[in-house]
Amino acid sequence: MKSIRSLLASFRIDQWLKNVFVLAPLAFSKHLFNPGYAVPAVVYALLFCFVSSAIYVFNDFIDRERDRLHPGKKDRPLAAGDLPVVLALFTAFVMGAGGLAASFLLSRSAGFVLVLYIVNNILYSLFLKRVAILDVMLIAAGFVLRVLGGAYVIEVEASVWLMLCTFLVSLYLGFCKRRQELVVLAGNETEHRISLSSYTVDFCDHMIAVVSACTVMSYALYTVADETVLKFGTSNLVFSLPFVLYGVFRYKYHITVFSIHKNTSQIFLSDKSLIVNVFLWLLTVLALIYRAQGTL
Template sequence: MSKVSDKAEKAGIVDKIKGYVRLARPKQWIKNLFVFAALIFAKHVFDVDYFTKVLLAFLCFCMISACVYIINDVVDAEKDRLHPKKKLRPIASGMISKTEALVFLAVLLPVAVTFAFMLDTSFALVLLLYFANNILYSIKVKHMVILDVMSIALGFLLRVIGGALVIKVYISPWILLCTLLLSLFLGFSKRRNELVVLENGANSHRKILKEYSLEFIDNMLSIVTACTVMAYSLYTFMSSNENYYMMLTIPYVLYGIFRYQYIIYQKKEGGSPEETVLSDLPLMINIILWALTSIIILYVE
């Protein structure tokens, strides 16, 4: 009996650990890769000191993102139980209690902030601004039409800015503009997926969805898509004085956007950008090829 109970206890501990890992949502950390944008475009990828600092900045964003996800899951636990996928989250499913989640938050948040200040003060302030933006989003902004998506976009911008500040390099305004537009595209795509998946129950899960309609979101997506392609194209035209090879990366951007639209319109997915990228092989290959091509063009004179 003791062996059986010991096995059951060990299994319970393993399940609890898995619950904490899922609570931190490591799959969504892929969004923190935007921190590396400044490193790549400032041509310091192969500089060990610069790369190490940005890698540590990436880890800081992963920890602070986990804190944000914990808070969101605690606040939205009841609503998540009404969602076909979100009901499986640790708190909504009962795997982790709200008290356990808050204790985890109380440990992780100070570690993330302290580590960030040890890395760079300016970067730490951006990290805190990112955290404050997400808290404000959870409390108020997520109930404000259009501003809710713009708040999500601000989070992506802060990642790029943080990555630039930690290594003290200049970041092109074109990169910031492209990041803003791309993140708006992902944000509106997420809202569209929620409307399609939840259908008549959309309002009960997220009140802000009653302010959106498929027609309205499709119009926003059309505008943002066109602006994203134009902004990126203009960036490639002006990236170097006499080096226009970055124009060769435009087809990757076009395919990536078109492929993502195919996913949200034909496959009825796109509610989670990170899961969409990781689960769609053509899209993932396209992103990798874009990154490799960009690095070759930028670093090989």
């Protein structure tokens, strides 16, 4: 039973929240309530969850020695020695291979996107996470691949605006994470993550400011772009902008004021105001899109 609990902990099920990005193309395709589109999108999102869990296990295996030096990661099953390495790697292989194979049954293009996601993460885990800035960009690329795969699996066009906003908000979250690590690990940061030797809190703050401004501006331009107004039949999406602003500000407030090492999912799930804000943003966007379409 202990091994099973440790295995489930290694899957980091709370991180599955990140895979809602797979469903973004469905929501913005105007087919959210069409089972022919919704079912394959949800199934693909679940397959992404399985594959991402396999990658988390693999990454924990690679980082287990360094994780023992991290106050927030030393209790991870592989770092703590609570999970047999062979069992962890075997389970990760089964989940990863099974999820990948199933994705090709849904859509060949979506399956290849999942291959790219796996390759991206393996390269990150083995080599590229040591390279400052590129490490954050690769994490952001993983979110873009989620959106791209979500579009391919339901055979809709992947919006350039949607992918741009996804990339920028992911960069923002990535630099926020690096800032957290610098604060929490003060004095021992390079023992945990080599790339942190190339970061400073001041640099991260500058990057966060730049990327957050780009994120908000890109989203604002998207809501008023001619193609957006034409596609959704409304120019009112701009009224969802305040929720985006609040989310960006609140997240920065959280990591700056509290300086607690929580991952992105834990921050969102522990902050009621962020949960309410995301819900209201989603409700506003869907209401505007589907009301104009006549679905609501």
